[in-house]
Amino acid sequence: MIKAPTNAASAGAGEPVLSVRGLTTAFRVDGDWKTVVKDVSFDVMPGETVAIVGESGSGKSVTSLSVMRLLAKGSSRIEGSVLLGGRDLLALSDREMRQVRGRDAAMIFQEPMTSLNPVFTIGRQISEALTCHGDISRAEAKAETVRLLEKVRIPNAASRFDDYPHQFSGGMRQRVMIAMALASRPRLLIADEPTTALDVTIQGQILDLIKVLQEEEGMSVLFITHDMGVVAEIADRTIVMYRGEAIETGATADIFRNGQKPYTRALLSAVPRLGSMAGHDWPLRFPIVDVATGKRSEPTEVAGTIENSARPVLDVKNLTTRFDVLGGLLGRKVGAVHAVENVSFDLAQGETLSLVGESGCGKSTTGRSITRLVQPNAGTVSLEGQDVLTLDTAAMRRTRRSIQMIFQDPFASLNPRMTVGATVAEPIVEHGLAPRAQAREKAADLLKRVGLSPDMMKRYPHEFSGGQRQRICIARALALDPKVIVADESVSALDVSIKAQVCNLLMDLQQSLKLAFLFISHDMAVVERVSHRVAVMYLGEIVEIGPRAAVFADPRHPYTKKLMAAVPVPDPARRGMRRNLVADELKSPVRPLGYTPPARHYDEVAPGHLVRVDDSM
Amino acid sequence: MTALDQVDIPPGEQRAPSRAWRKLKANRGALVGLFIIAFFTLLAVLAPLLPIPDPNATSWSAIRKAPSALNWLGTDDLGRDILSRMIWGAQASLLAGVVSVGIAVAIGVPFGLISGYFGGWTDQIISRVTEAFLAMPFLITAIALAAFLGPSLTNAMIAIGLSAMPVFIRLTRGQVLSVKTEDYVEGARSIGLRHSSIIRRYILPNVFAPILVQATLTIATAIIAEASLSFLGLGQQPPAPSWGSMLNVAKNYLSQAPWMALWPGIAIFLVVIGFNLLGDGLRDALDPREA
Numbered sequence: 001m002i003k004a005p006t007n008a009a010s011a012g013a014g015e016p017v018l019s020v021r022g023l024t025t026a027f028r029v030d031g032d033w034k035t036v037v038k039d040v041s042f043d044v045m046p047g048e049t050v051a052i053v054g055e056s057g058s059g060k061s062v063t064s065l066s067v068m069r070l071l072a073k074g075s076s077r078i079e080g081s082v083l084l085g086g087r088d089l090l091a092l093s094d095r096e097m098r099q100v101r102g103r104d105a106a107m108i109f110q111e112p113m114t115s116l117n118p119v120f121t122i123g124r125q126i127s128e129a130l131t132c133h134g135d136i137s138r139a140e141a142k143a144e145t146v147r148l149l150e151k152v153r154i155p156n157a158a159s160r161f162d163d164y165p166h167q168f169s170g171g172m173r174q175r176v177m178i179a180m181a182l183a184s185r186p187r188l189l190i191a192d193e194p195t196t197a198l199d200v201t202i203q204g205q206i207l208d209l210i211k212v213l214q215e216e217e218g219m220s221v222l223f224i225t226h227d228m229g230v231v232a233e234i235a236d237r238t239i240v241m242y243r244g245e246a247i248e249t250g251a252t253a254d255i256f257r258n259g260q261k262p263y264t265r266a267l268l269s270a271v272p273r274l275g276s277m278a279g280h281d282w283p284l285r286f287p288i289v290d291v292a293t294g295k296r297s298e299p300t301e302v303a304g305t306i307e308n309s310a311r312p313v314l315d316v317k318n319l320t321t322r323f324d325v326l327g328g329l330l331g332r333k334v335g336a337v338h339a340v341e342n343v344s345f346d347l348a349q350g351e352t353l354s355l356v357g358e359s360g361c362g363k364s365t366t367g368r369s370i371t372r373l374v375q376p377n378a379g380t381v382s383l384e385g386q387d388v389l390t391l392d393t394a395a396m397r398r399t400r401r402s403i404q405m406i407f408q409d410p411f412a413s414l415n416p417r418m419t420v421g422a423t424v425a426e427p428i429v430e431h432g433l434a435p436r437a438q439a440r441e442k443a444a445d446l447l448k449r450v451g452l453s454p455d456m457m458k459r460y461p462h463e464f465s466g467g468q469r470q471r472i473c474i475a476r477a478l479a480l481d482p483k484v485i486v487a488d489e490s491v492s493a494l495d496v497s498i499k500a501q502v503c504n505l506l507m508d509l510q511q512s513l514k515l516a517f518l519f520i521s522h523d524m525a526v527v528e529r530v531s532h533r534v535a536v537m538y539l540g541e542i543v544e545i546g547p548r549a550a551v552f553a554d555p556r557h558p559y560t561k562k563l564m565a566a567v568p569v570p571d572p573a574r575r576g577m578r579r580n581l582v583a584d585e586l587k588s589p590v591r592p593l594g595y596t597p598p599a600r601h602y603d604e605v606a607p608g609h610l611v612r613v614d615d616s617m
Numbered sequence: 618m619t620a621l622d623q624v625d626i627p628p629g630e631q632r633a634p635s636r637a638w639r640k641l642k643a644n645r646g647a648l649v650g651l652f653i654i655a656f657f658t659l660l661a662v663l664a665p666l667l668p669i670p671d672p673n674a675t676s677w678s679a680i681r682k683a684p685s686a687l688n689w690l691g692t693d694d695l696g697r698d699i700l701s702r703m704i705w706g707a708q709a710s711l712l713a714g715v716v717s718v719g720i721a722v723a724i725g726v727p728f729g730l731i732s733g734y735f736g737g738w739t740d741q742i743i744s745r746v747t748e749a750f751l752a753m754p755f756l757i758t759a760i761a762l763a764a765f766l767g768p769s770l771t772n773a774m775i776a777i778g779l780s781a782m783p784v785f786i787r788l789t790r791g792q793v794l795s796v797k798t799e800d801y802v803e804g805a806r807s808i809g810l811r812h813s814s815i816i817r818r819y820i821l822p823n824v825f826a827p828i829l830v831q832a833t834l835t836i837a838t839a840i841i842a843e844a845s846l847s848f849l850g851l852g853q854q855p856p857a858p859s860w861g862s863m864l865n866v867a868k869n870y871l872s873q874a875p876w877m878a879l880w881p882g883i884a885i886f887l888v889v890i891g892f893n894l895l896g897d898g899l900r901d902a903l904d905p906r907e908a
Contacts, residue, residue, distance in 0.1 A: 371807050400809030413800035416906055417822040426818075427808045460905035476808070 015086070016043035017187050017220040018067070018105075022080035025059075025066045033077060036062050038244045040080075044188065049214065049221040051235035051252070053228065055267070055495035056466075059244040060224050064190050067222070068107055069097050085187060103133045106181035110193040112173035116165040122149075122176050123161035129183040148179040151216075152209060171202035178209065185217065192224045199358035200522060204566035207234055226496065228271040229525075229568030232256060240264050253572040266291050270500035272525035274567045278553060283352060283530045285507055286500035302507045305350030305514060306532060311385065312346035313483050313516050314370070314403075319343045319379035321362075321369045325590055338589045339365040340376070341540040341597050347484065350510060352517040354527040354548075356563070357537035360589065363520045366537070367486045370518070371405055372396060384483065401431060404477035408489035410469035414461040420447070420472055421457030427479045446475040450505060467498035474505065478513070486518045491526060503530055524567045528552050533608070536560045539589045541600065546609030556611040640902040647898020653891030657884070661707035669701040673856045681874040691876040694866060702858040703880055709859035711888065713774055713843035713852070714836040720778025721785050722832055728782075729789025730816055730824075734797060743786065750783035759842055763851040770843075770859075773852035777842045781835050788831055792824035799823075826900045833896030837889035860884050 025037040037059040044050045054060045065071050066078045069089060082089040084104055089097065101107075109115045117125060126148060127141040136144070142161070149157035152175040165173060174194060181189055191210065195203040211234065214221055223234055231238055231252060238255045240248040240263070248261045259265045266289035277284060285299040319340055327334035340362045347353050355363040369376040372388060381388045388399055407413040414423060424443035428434050434442065444454035450471040461469055470490065477485055487506065491499045507530060509515055521527050527534060528548060535545040536559065544557040555561045591597075602610040641647050660667075676696035684691040690699040732743040750758065762776035796802065797820065805815045844861015846852035853859040860881040867877035 373803060373807055397809040397811070400807065405804065405807040407800045407804060409800055413804050415801045415805070415819050415823070417904075418818065426810070430808075430810050430814055462906045473804075476804075480808070 014046055016045050016083075017048075017085060018044040018222065019083040020063075020067065020080070021083075023063065023066055023082065024079040025062050025071070026077045026079075027071075028075045028077075036244050037066060040239075040241075040246045042239055042246065042249060044220045044222055046187070046220055047214070047218050048236050049223055049234055050237045050239065051223040051225060051231045052239045052241055052246075053225055053231050053267075054241035055226060055497065057243070058241040060226075060241045061192055063241070064107070064192050064222065064224050068101060068105065068190060070107075099133070102129060102181075102186070103184045104186055105188040105190060106184070106186040107190045107192065108174070108177045108181050108194045110196050112170050112177055112197065115177055116173055118165050121162050121164055122168070123163075126176070126180050126183060129180045133184045144183075145179075148182055149176070151182065151213070152176070152179045154179075169202075171198055171205060174198060174202075174206055175209065178206075178213070182213065182217065186219060188220045188222060189214075190222045190224070193226070194223075195230060196225070196227070200524070201358065201562060201566040203230075203568070207568065210234065227568065228256075228268060228496065228570040232570045232572045233568050240267070256570065256572045262289065262293060263291050265289050265296075266497060268570070269296060270497040271570045272500075272523075272529050273571070274525045274528060274564065274569055275552070276525075277528045277548070281549065283507055283532065283548075285504045286529065288500065288504070299504075302511050305510050307349040307514065310349060313349045313384055314347040314518070315380075315382040316346065316366075316370060317344045317380045317382075319366065319369055319376055319381065321365050321374060321376040333593060335590055335592045336595075338540045338591050338595075338597065340369055341589075342600065343379075343537075343540075343542055345535055345542065345545060347516045347518060349483065349516055350514040351532045352510065352519050352530055353533045353535060354519040354521060354531040355535050355537055356521055356524060356527050358522060358563070360539075361537040362540035362589065363522075363537050364488055365540075367405070367488045367518060367520050371400070371403055371486055373405075398431075401427075401480040402482050403484045403486065404480060404482040406470070406473050406477050406485060406487045406490040409493050410466050410473060411493075413473055414469055416461055419458050419460055420464075423461070423472065424457075424475045424479055427476065431480060433480070442479065443475070446478055447472075449478070449509075450475045465498075466494055467502060470494060470498075470502050471505065474502075474509070478509070482515070484516045484518065486520065488520045489522070490519075492521060492523060499526065506530065524564060536563065539587060541597075541612065543612045543614075544610070546606065546611075550606050550609040554606075554609075556605055556609075557614075636905075637902040641898050644898040644901065646894045647902070650891040650894025650896075650898060653887050654895060657707050657711060657888055657891075660704050661711055664704045664708060667704060669704060670698045672697060672701040672705040672858050674698075681870060681877070683874075684876055690880050691874070693863070693877050694870060694874070697856075699863075699877065699880055702863060703860070703884060706858035706860045706863060706881070707884070709770055709853045709857070710840050710843065710861060710885070713770065713777065713859065713861075714840040714888070714892075717774045717777035717781065717839040717843075718832050718835045720775060721781035721835065722828065724778075725782040725785025726789050726828060729786040730793055730820060732786065733790040733793025734812070734816055734820060740790075744790070747783045747786045747790075750780075751787070755780050755838070756842060756845055759846065760849060760851065763846050768851045768854065770853045773843055773846045776846070776851075777839050780842075781839065784835070785828065785831065789824060789828060792827055793820055796820055796823045822903075826904065829896050829900050833889075833892040836892045837885065840885055840888065 021041045023037060023040040024035060026033040026035045040063055042050065052060045052063060067082050067089070069078070071078070078090060084100065089100060092100065123142065123145050126145040130136060130141045130144055146158045146161060149160065154160060154172060154175050168176060195206050198206060207230065210221065225231060235252045237250065238252045239246050240255065242263050248255060248259060248264050255264060256268060259268060269287045269289045280301060282301040282303045284301050287296055287299045289296045320342055321340040322336040322338050324333050325335040325337060326332065343366055345353060355366060357363045365374060368374045370381050376389060383399060383402055386399065388396065391399055421440060421443050424446055425439040428439040428442055429436055444457060447454050447456065452468060452471055461472065464472065491502050494502060503526060506517065510517060519527065519530060531548045533546065534548050534551045535542045536557065537543070538559045544551060544555065544560045551560065555564055601613045603613050604610055674697060679688065679692045679696040681694055682688055682692045688698050688700065690703065693699055693702070728743055732740045758780040759776045762779055763773050766772035766776060802815060802819050805819050840861060843852045843859060844865050847859055847862035848865040853862055855862065863881040864878060867881065870877055
């Protein structure tokens, strides 16, 4: 599946395409100038890919926006020099700068869903990019557009010329964005987190595409990302940014092998690597490197948490959840989204079962069905022997004590108008488990338990960072002494170093409280690290489930294999590798009315390792 | 925790009410608003004690006189002292503004919360009725209701309040629909909170800001509406004064006696500005995210 590197980029020949010297960007905040990017200098050579990597707030995106002068004029100030092919962009007039954008340097953004104008056809938008810079006729522009769409490997390019953006999936839209950026054959492509919003198999396709196009067009790429795996795969050289400064620059392999700065090492040690768990029987904590001193604490395994003798704490059988699709003038049912279809698994006390899959595979709906945030259509969910799906409102309220959720976005999952203390104490008071004063004491204990100070009780959520907020969410979830915690993408929105710390916290809590986790995630590398067992979901169904070691070492279902192959691995030795993934799209779980899903059979390839038997395999 | 997870949190913890009051005090606009409202309220309350002429005493020798040492703000078409009528009229106008908006908020917001939060048939019914109300012009509804209830200031306030209510239902419902999808509301459900707790602690505080702004703006509309009703004999009963009714009479003499319209106009303007400034200040002061 992976081809040998084809040493595409002939890096470092001749004059640099982009030369940035002493770039300093400040924003006006409440009348004061706040410096966000400090004295950043770097070069991008012809045909070279340079990655700027950093965590949120490091100034990496502001750097790229400064280069393109896309920041709001009155509220930002850019100093230094930005030479693109020898021309200082910062000295150009607005009109000249407009000529540069798109023609000499093009940009693609993170969110393909919003970067295209929804009211014009794809063809028209790309043609426009062509006609606004060069004087070519409409017919020529159309032919060129089709050629570009083919270049970015959009199947049946000619027939999709008149399609609107909503008719394309996220990955296909990002291809369209790239086609648009290529329209005037720029010498430099700036890609700002172009694959972050995409599913992992689609991300793999887009990375492949950028590599191929760079080879064909010989352009330079400035790649902004937070993902070390992506960096390792695509970049010749890497710039590590931290708090607005470029703290380390070098060849990607050097940065990965022997990073000089403690921060670089801390960042890299926190990155989970797919396949690094071979030989470990139990989930393994992340190593933590102190940013100040560079000292590394060795990780320990989370052993002996599972109580196998007892009956499973959570037992899900044939769970099915569908959402009606309404259509037509009268809003009649025309079909259904088969979000969760016949899903069965169990979860023992002290065990972590991960549900992995790509967007739309039904993993989140599974979690929400189990906690009855949505009402499933069929199946049973036994929590400590009691079927939660048939409980009435009052009984369900009591049962919720045993099963709690932690959500993805720590910025959205806390009530902004409630103090942290009240937030954590609230469930205890609401369920009448303790009077208010005692509940607050317990809340203080819980905050200590998740690594926060009880002094923070009177503060509001907005005063905390993302990682701290997620700790608050965890404290709140623990307030009712639950048996099961459904963690729905709970670490996905966090920066890599914070992600490692929160995962470690979850593992600590599992060890001390014997918690069972249903860990819902799209991130295979994190899943490998924290799970005892893994279930892979595709189009609402589990296609493979088994012990973590077995599934990762010996994936049997084609979809599992595809998923694993697509994960970018933070190892520069793999740079330039191709996955040769076919440019396809995720299929949709929307079915017409009256559709009956086929009966599925599972093959037990090893003890506890079940793989769905597909006819088409 | 290592250094990566630390952010600087400024010291200075305060309980929510005192924090809000401190922030309100620091907001100059809100203080100005508070001062304006306090000033007019004080005038209205102290009207019987102030050494001013009887607001209803007419004088044929002093019809439509410009402001002078004797009549500081001039006289109206029946020779009544405008200053005195302004002060006495403040009672009716402030009451009409505040009470009718109070009625609109007290009924409209709960309906909007229920409609938005529970959805389904309840929402269908409340929304359709609201739309039917909104299809009728605000003033026409108010006039019809006031005529139905009988002419008096109290009934006028009820009529204005009920007519302004659908706007608050709609606004609240819309806000609830957007807040309801926030993760923290879903989280509250998953923790097993009662609906009443979720509405009270999660929904209401987070939909409050736009309702407050709408309320301060509606006070102005209500003061003007009271004027229109009293012009039709459905609000404050003549000869008792209100700013609105004074303005209504004054429009016939705009060229001959502009001061008749000027003073009530300025007063309404000031009160509306006052409520707006205070409303903005309250919105910011009650939001813990605002520094």
